Amino acid sequence: MVQKLPNRDEVKVVYTWNLADLFAAEEDFTNSLVDIEQEVQQFSEKYKGKVNNPSIIIEALTDYSAVYEKIVPAGTYASLSLSTDQTNTTAQMRANKFSSLSAKISSELSFLTSELVELPDEMILEASKLAPAFQHYLDKLLEKKKYELHPEVEKTLAAYSASFNAPYKLYNTTKMQDISFDNFEVAEKSYPLSYVSFENDWEAESDPAIRRAAFESFSAKLKEYQHTTAITYDMHVQMEKTTADIRGYDSIFDYLLLNQEVDRTLYNRQIDLIMNELAPHMRKYAKLLQKVHGLDKMTFADLKISLDPTYEPTISIEESKKYIDDALAIMGDEYLDMVDRAYKERWIDFAQNTGKSTGAFCSSPYGNHPYILISWSSRMNEVFVLAHELGHAGHFYHANKEQTIFNARPSLYFIEAPSTMNEMLVANHLLANSADPKFKRWVISSIVARTYYHNFVTHLLEAAYQRKVYERVDQGLNVNAQILNEYKRSVLEEFWGEAVEISEGAELTWMRQPHYYMGLYPYTYSAGLTISTQVAKRILNEGQVAVDEWTNVLKAGGTKSPVELAKMAGVDITTEEPLRDTISYIGSLIDELITLTDVIEHN
Known part of the structure; x- marks a missing residue:
């Protein structure tokens, strides 16, 4: 029988991922946001209005890469800490804080793309020859050139990036916080229900009476939120359509x-x-x-x-490693070493707890090791x-x-x-x-x-x-x-x-x-x-x-x-x-x- 999920602070640490590899303490994360904001300001002062020849293009992109490499772990830390418990108000505030800063940064840095697309194609191509590492980035820039808007418009759109992401955040809030599933009953016996228990257990339950009752109860609760969720989704797709139109694409596709x-x-x-x-x-x-x-x-x-x-x-977390090692051995020693580190160094969040994101995903922040989220059910x-x-x-x-x-x-x-x-x-x-x-x-x-x-x-x-x-x-x-x-x-x-x-x-x-x-x-x-x-x-x-x-x-x-x-x-x-x-x-x-x-x- 499915048990009620524990709270995040009740699960064993050994089965959670180690976000300290990104930031050892909350203070380090907070300080990184201050550093990022300062570096973005310095970057803007150094290059705004001055990206006008191939060598400056390369210098600017090199510095831009360095800034971006600091933004990625901060965003990852904010996102991952929320994904393991979306009911945690501290994690919510941390994610909102980064989201607001990200919008501000995007607006401040938008000048770089705007200035680059104003340059002659020949100059962009010359820069690509000088630094092949940036060729792919610059080639894609040339493809998007005809869809770029006036620099001030680009800056304004970037400033609203947090708002453009709001439907997704609203969807997750509705799904993981507002929807509270009732127990369902079969033959006078009560069974607990949640997103995780339904998708990990009840959907695959072998007893058809329990399985179908779980589906009915789950669907009935979803139905109560269908209109809010639909409006949220419509908001998202309408913003995509508007963006496609104002940029001049033939279609949203x-x-x-x-x-x-x-x-x-x-x-x-x-x-x-x-x-x-x-x-x-x-x-x-x-x-x-x-x-x-x-x-x-x-x-x-x-x-x-x-x-x-x-x-x-059934299989334990510890036993799973043997199967995976044996199966992936063909990929070579370096690959298996990565798998070994993933288990040993807690790259994987196995725990099942209230408020945790459903399903599984892998986040791979540049300059750091990957992180994997899964809710292990021992199947x-x-x-x-x-x-x-x-x-x-x-x-x-x-x-x-x-x-x-x-x-x-x-x-x-x-x-x-x-x-x-x-x-x-x-x-x-x-x-x-x-x-x-x-x-x-x-x-x-x-x-x-x-x-x-x-x-x-x-x-x-x-x-x-x-x-x-x-x-x-x-x-x-x-x-x-x-x-x-x-x-x-x-x-x-x-x-x-x-x-x-x-x-x-x-x-x-x-x-x-x-x-x-x-x-x-x-x-x-x-x-x-x-x-x-x-x-x-x-x-x-x-x-x-x-x-x-x-x-x-x-x-x-x-x-x-x-x-x-x-x-x-x-x-x-x-x-x-x-x-x-x-x-x-x-x-x-x-x-x-x-x-x-x-x-x-x-x-």
Whole structure:
């Protein structure tokens, strides 16, 4: 049974991350904000109105990098301390303090971009030749040049950056602080409910009566907040639309895709092909779940159940390291050393506590080690989640060491490739080390139910829904709770067809995901997994050669476009072939699950 979550100050320190690696004491953080503000002022006095030749450009960008390298850990510290307990008023005030300072800094520093885009292209290109480390930054600047506004307008917009981030903060406040879930009852027995317990436990509960009751209770509570959450989201997308319009983009999609360095062809292909061609495979998987569990019908509330809930082993945090070490050993000693440090030096926050952000993420501040948030529930499935986040950590561990602060981060389109790659490596390792049909079925069902379902279904259906929202907003229209519910339900019904009954409340799942406040992010999960699926196959077949090429991709950071990075790893994403092959591979895994189930049931 799920227990009530402890408060943050009640959890064991050993299972929390060590933010002292960023700032040893609160006083150090406060002093850093003062130092940053002073350095920004000095930078402004030194360069404002004087960036007018190639050598000055390089000097200014070098100093700008140094300032930015101090801003990053401060912002990370404020953000991470809040993410572990959003009910903590000190953490809230700290985050607000940094947010206000960040807006002020952005406004003060906005002159640099404004002055650079006013210079002749030839001068920018000459500066790139003088300092290749800044070439990527300057190339992207030239791309954005036509969308830049008057310097005073840019300064004003930057000053409002904290306000532009307000919808996301409001969304999190509603979700993590205002929504308080009631216990739900089944057969006169009471069960506690929270965001974390629902997503970590009740969604996968094997008893259908408890699982469906939890879903109904969870959805009923979400429904009470649907109008506030919808207004919050509409505020966000309207600001994006206004920004796209005043900057002169043809559409909100072009605005949001520019930084991803891909065009709408790759974006639409990912959504359309999966919606059309993966759906039949996943419907077959849903029917398999229904058959194995003997369900009267398959509902949306049943989709996260395990194929064999009696078999899934539990695992301690300490035991998880052995699995991850063994699976990721192929990546080499340096990579394993990073994993070892992550455990030993408390880079990972494993604790479950009230107010902690849901899900899992990895934050990789430049100049510091990565931080991983996860709420460990002791399910073996969590090994895949942790491997995923360690994939992000390994990516930026390499990229941050090899690249400048402006070159380390790749396009959002590519960001999920290294993380999902690790999930594939874990799966391949587990499959290679057991011939037991039940264990094999558990591993393959974990790949399907976690790795592919999460990235190719959950997030992709978010993307299909999100595209409908942006198409509407691009026409100058607003959204409200009714419209968002209709869009979400229509996407779910289109994908699942007759195989799954879309339970009442399923349409509210748009309320659960913070990704909608991060631009066109949801579709990139399947894009990244498409690349990593192909590379994982290469590693299985070609070994060290493919590993070395992949490591070079990680080290390249953001110096190349997603198409170029994929090409370095031997994958051509300018064609449909990698995506079609990945969809076919998912289909083969589901067919294997059906075969293994027949073998197990007849033995």
